[in-house]
Every structure is written in C-alpha cells, then in structure tokens.
Amino acid sequence: MSFDYDLFVIGGGSGGVRAARVAAGQTGARVALAEDDRYGGTCVIRGCVPKKLMVFASEFPEIAETGRAYGWNMTEGDFDWGVFRGKLHAELDRLEGIYRNLLKNSGVESFDARARIKDAHTVALSTGEEFTAKHILVATGGRPVRPDMPNAHLGMVSDDIFLMDKLPKSILIVGGGYIACEFACVLHGLGVEVTQYYRGAQILRGFDEEARGLIADAMCERGINLHTGTNIVDMQSVSGDAEGGPIRVKATNGAEAEFDAVLFATGRAPNTDNMGLEEAGVELGRGGEIVVDAYSQTRVPSIYAIGDVTNRVNLTPVAIREGMAFVETVFNGNPTPVDHDLIPSAVFTQPEFGTIGLSEEAAAEQEPIEVYCTSFRPMKTSFADRPDRVLMKLIVSQETRKVLGCHIVAPDAGEMIQLAGIAVKMGATKEDFDRTVAVHPTMSEELVTMKTPTRTA
Numbered sequence: 001m002s003f004d005y006d007l008f009v010i011g012g013g014s015g016g017v018r019a020a021r022v023a024a025g026q027t028g029a030r031v032a033l034a035e036d037d038r039y040g041g042t043c044v045i046r047g048c049v050p051k052k053l054m055v056f057a058s059e060f061p062e063i064a065e066t067g068r069a070y071g072w073n074m075t076e077g078d079f080d081w082g083v084f085r086g087k088l089h090a091e092l093d094r095l096e097g098i099y100r101n102l103l104k105n106s107g108v109e110s111f112d113a114r115a116r117i118k119d120a121h122t123v124a125l126s127t128g129e130e131f132t133a134k135h136i137l138v139a140t141g142g143r144p145v146r147p148d149m150p151n152a153h154l155g156m157v158s159d160d161i162f163l164m165d166k167l168p169k170s171i172l173i174v175g176g177g178y179i180a181c182e183f184a185c186v187l188h189g190l191g192v193e194v195t196q197y198y199r200g201a202q203i204l205r206g207f208d209e210e211a212r213g214l215i216a217d218a219m220c221e222r223g224i225n226l227h228t229g230t231n232i233v234d235m236q237s238v239s240g241d242a243e244g245g246p247i248r249v250k251a252t253n254g255a256e257a258e259f260d261a262v263l264f265a266t267g268r269a270p271n272t273d274n275m276g277l278e279e280a281g282v283e284l285g286r287g288g289e290i291v292v293d294a295y296s297q298t299r300v301p302s303i304y305a306i307g308d309v310t311n312r313v314n315l316t317p318v319a320i321r322e323g324m325a326f327v328e329t330v331f332n333g334n335p336t337p338v339d340h341d342l343i344p345s346a347v348f349t350q351p352e353f354g355t356i357g358l359s360e361e362a363a364a365e366q367e368p369i370e371v372y373c374t375s376f377r378p379m380k381t382s383f384a385d386r387p388d389r390v391l392m393k394l395i396v397s398q399e400t401r402k403v404l405g406c407h408i409v410a411p412d413a414g415e416m417i418q419l420a421g422i423a424v425k426m427g428a429t430k431e432d433f434d435r436t437v438a439v440h441p442t443m444s445e446e447l448v449t450m451k452t453p454t455r456t457a
Contacts, residue, residue: 001121006331008123008133009033009108010115010275013041015307015319016139017099019326025106027331032133034125036114038092039099042141042308043316045092046159051182053091054161055348057084058189062350069384079190081167088162117276120302124276135302135330138290139323140271142308146264147174151235154247155262158183167192168260172249174232175265176203178347181215183263185350188224195225195259197251202228204347208359208407214375214391215349215409221387222350227253235262270309287311294337295329296322304330313340344421346414351390354417356424357405360395364457368398371457372430372450378410378443392446394430398456401429406447416444 009020012035024031038045060076067074103110114126117136124130144157156164158179169192173184176198188194196203196219203219203226204212220226231252238258239245246258270289278284281300283291289311296304304326307319321338328336344356363369373393381388390410394403406420423432438445 003121003134004131005030005032005109005133007031007135007137008115008131009137009139010117010123011035011041011139011141011271011307011309012037012039012099012103012110013139013141013307013319014043014316015141015323016041016137017103018320019137019139019306019323020108021102021106022324022327023331024108027327029331031107032109032111032131033103034111034113034115034123036112036126039096039103039110040092044095044099046162048316049095050088050092050162051186052348053088054186054190055182055350058186059350061189061191066381066384066386069386079167081164081190085162085164116274117280117282117303119280120300133302135304137323137326138272138275138277138303138305138309139307139319140275140309141319142268142270142311142314144179144265145267145269147232147266149232149235151237152264154235154237155264157264161263169193170259171195171261171263172197172247172257172259173263173265174198175267176200176205176228177265177267178204178349180263180265181219181349182347183265184219184224184226185222185348188222189350193225194223195257196227197230197232198226198228199231199252200228204353206359207347207353207355208393208405209361210373210393211353211355211391211407211409214389215347215351215353218351218388218409219349227251227255229253232262268308268314270311272309285311295335296326296338313343315343315345318343342421342425344417344424346417348414351388351409351411352413354408354410354413354415354420355406356417356421357403358395359405359407360393360457363395363397363404366404369404369457370396370398370430370453371455372396372452373454374446374450376446379441380411390443392443392450394433394447394450396430396453401431403428403430403433408444408447410443420444420447 006029009016020033023029064074064076116124118124146152173196184196234250236248250256272288282298290305306322308314325336325338328334347353375391393407395405436448
C-alpha cells in the first residue's frame with residue numbers, strides 16, 4: 001500500500017518536533033506534523049521556559065536584600081510586569097520560530113491545524129484535508145484542569161499566568177504539587193500577597209518527606225500564607241462579574257477571604273479528547289492517557305504515542321528521549337525501549353529542590369537502608385544573617401552500598417542534581433562518593449563528606 005507519508009506526527013511540542021525532524025533529517029523519511037496551537041508545546045510556550053524566566057525575575061528582591069548585607073547600596077525598586085511580559089512573549093515568539101525552522105530545515109511538512117485519527121493509517125485535519133501515513137505518532141501532551149465545582153471558571157490555571165495583563169495584588173493558589181508551589185514562590189517574589197491551600201497534610205506529595213518539610217518551612221518563612229489540610233468549599237465573584245474582580249472564597253477550615261485572583265494547580269489531563277483514538281482501536285487509560293508498551297506502541301501497531309499524553313513520566317526531556325527511541329525503533333530497525341528509571345528532576349521553588357531516585361520513605365519500604373543527611377545555613381546567606389537552610393541527603397542500600405536516592409534543597413539545586421544524577425545513574429556507591437575530594441567551600445561538598453549515617457531504617 002502506498003502512503004502519503006511515512007510518518008504523521010500529531011503535536012508540535014518538544015517530543016513531537018524532535019521525533020519528526022530526526023525521522024526526516026536523519027533517516028530520509030517523508031514526515032508531516034500537525035499542530036493546532038503554538039509550536040513548542042507546554043514546555044516552551046506555557047510551562048518550563050516562561051516559568052523559569054519568571055523564577056529568575058522573582059529572585060531579584062532577595063538578591064538586593066543580600067547585597068545590602070555585603071555592603072552594596074541596593075534597593076529593590078518596583079517590578080514592572082508590563083516590561084517583563086513584553087520581553088517574555090518576544091522570547092517565546094523567538095523560540096517558536098526556531099521550532100518551526102527546525103522542522104522546515106529537516107524537510108518536515110507542517111500543518112497549522114487540528115488533527116484527528118480516522119483509522120490506523122489516516123489523519124483528518126480541521127482544514128478538511130486527509131492524509132495517509134504508514135506510522136502515526138501522537139504527541140499532543142496534556143493540559144491543566146479546573147476542579148469540578150461551582151464557579152470554577154472564576155479561577156485561572158497555569159496556562160493563564162503568562163497572559164495576565166497585570167499582576168494581582170493578592171492570589172489564592174489551590175494545590176500542593178510542584179506547579180502550585182513554584183508559582184506560589186514566584187508570585188510572592190514578584191510582590192503578590194500569596195495564600196496557598198492544599199488539601200493534603202504536606203505539600204509536594206510523593207517527594208522525600210524531609211525535603212518537603214524544609215521547603216514548606218522556607219515558604220512560610222518568606223511570607224507565603226500556606227494552609228495544609230485545607231480546600232475550597234465555595235467561591236463567588238464579589239462584584240457579580242464573571243469576567244473579573246475580587247473573588248470571595250470560603251475554605252474547609254471555616255475561613256472566608258477575598259482575593260484578586262485564584263489559581264487552580266490541581267492536576268493535568270492528557271489531550272486525547274475528540275481525537276478518534278478509541279474509534280481507531282487505541283486503548284485509553286482511566287485518566288484518558290494513551291496506553292503504550294515499552295516501545296511507545298499502542299494496541300494499534302501503526303499508532304504510537306509519546307510524552308505527557310501517555311502519562312508515564314511527564315517531563316520534557318523524557319518526551320524527547322521517547323521521541324528519539326521511537327525513531328530508533330521504527331525507522332532505524334533497532335528496537336529501543338525508553339529507560340524511565342532514575343530520572344533526575346528539579347522543583348523550582350525557593351529554595352530549589354533537586355532529586356533523583358528513591359525517597360527515604362520509599363527506599364525503607366524496599367530494603368534496609370542508611371540515611372546520610374545534613375541541614376545547615378549556607379555561607380552566602382548566613383553572612384547576611386538570613387535564616388535560609390539547605391539540605392543534602394543520600395539514601396544508601398545497606399546490602400549493595402549503592403546510592404538509591406539523592407535529595408538537595410538549596411539554591412541552584414537543579415544544577416547540582418544534574419551532575420549528582422550521573423553518579424547515581426551509573427550505580428555509584430557511598431564509598432564512591434566518599435573517595436571524591438570535596439570542592440571547598442561549597443554547599444555540595446557535603447555530599448562527599450558525610451561519613452556517619454544519620455539513621456538507619
């Protein structure tokens with residue numbers, strides 16, 4: 001059978017673009033890609049990149065405060081959201097242009113249209129066009145969702161943060177995951193009065209308990225009004241205007257308050273609605289995610305899926321790895337499963353959190369462990385008489401001596417965990433860490449100088 005394309009990719013995010021351009025540019029495959037929004041996906045347009053730029057912007061007040069303690073005559077001044085927002089969107093436009101050019105220069109034909117799967121080898125576009133392909137790759141990512149409650153439309157989701165015309169004076173953030181906590185820290189740093197509700201007992205569920213506690217304490221110390229075990233019961237527009245104005249919120253703890261804005265950071269869902277997937281025979285999971293095997297193949301042999309739409313490990317570098325493995329498997333004839341084990345990650349709270357491997361709690365359930373841990377005031381901010389604390393923690397198997405987990409709460413923890421992650425991924429033992437000479441004076445030297453376990457479990 002003759003097809004219009006060897007590969008048709010649905011979704012122009014990081015994973016889809018990488019798979020498309022590598023398949024076309026390196027294997028000579030005939031490739032098309034359809035995207036009904038902006039190229040670059042969640043990471044470039046609505047996630048990692050604009051968020052990290054906001055993180056940078058939010059850190060300057062503390063830089064000025066610390067600078068004064070070092071003898072510099074520094075003042076914070078006022079933050080101009082309009083100036084920052086303009087530069088932010090110019091940068092996103094530039095990056096989107098790069099993504100489009102990468103596809104064009106690799107020989108990929110792009111369609112600015114919504115795509116649906118008609119059958120195992122046919123894609124129908126919102127333009128009315130239909131194309132056949134030997135292989136179809138779904139890389140449509142995910143989206144933030146609002147809770148199912150009255151007047152939820154009054155609240156924002158993470159996508160809306162970057163589009164605000166002006167910063168609110170006060171905001172309620174609902175949720176306790178990394179997105180909620182990151183935006184709580186960012187908006188507080190930009191001068192917004194931040195209140196955060198989370199229904200659980202502690203923020204950042206699923207991460208190391210000790211690290212979670214230190215970050216929560218640091219957020220409260222900085223002035224974020226954090227309430228755990230708390231959720232929204234009711235929310236109403238004060239003015240009766242559904243399009244804006246203060247929002248009155250009633251909480252499960254009985255408190256009532258007004259906020260200029262409410263941000264729901266309560267979960268995300270895969271973008272699989274109305275795509276014709278199930279009609280084509282593709283299996284969806286309970287959350288709407290596409291069910292795939294170790295090679296990203298669905299139940300329909302010609303249809304594959306990568307990235308957040310599969311709800312495996314929802315991180316941009318993982319989606320890119322999955323896209324590369326897909327090309328290697330399908331177009332280079334080298335079946336390549338994606339290794340989802342021991343993936344380093346960072347949470348850009350203030351302070352940052354870098355982590356790889358098992359938490360102390362998860363490791364203790366698996367086998368006998370030793371915990372090496374230290375928490376201290378770092379030199380830079382201690383000199384400025386600030387209360388900031390950092391955490392360096394290694395989880396070690398008693399039997400194999402391998403480092404099962406590494407957790408860092410500190411400024412630039414994301415940078416540190418990338419390098420520590422190499423050692424952990426290679427299977428380094430505690431003795432390998434011990435043999436490494438410390439770089440002094442640094443925060444991270446503690447990772448190689450902790451000789452005695454803090455505790456065993």
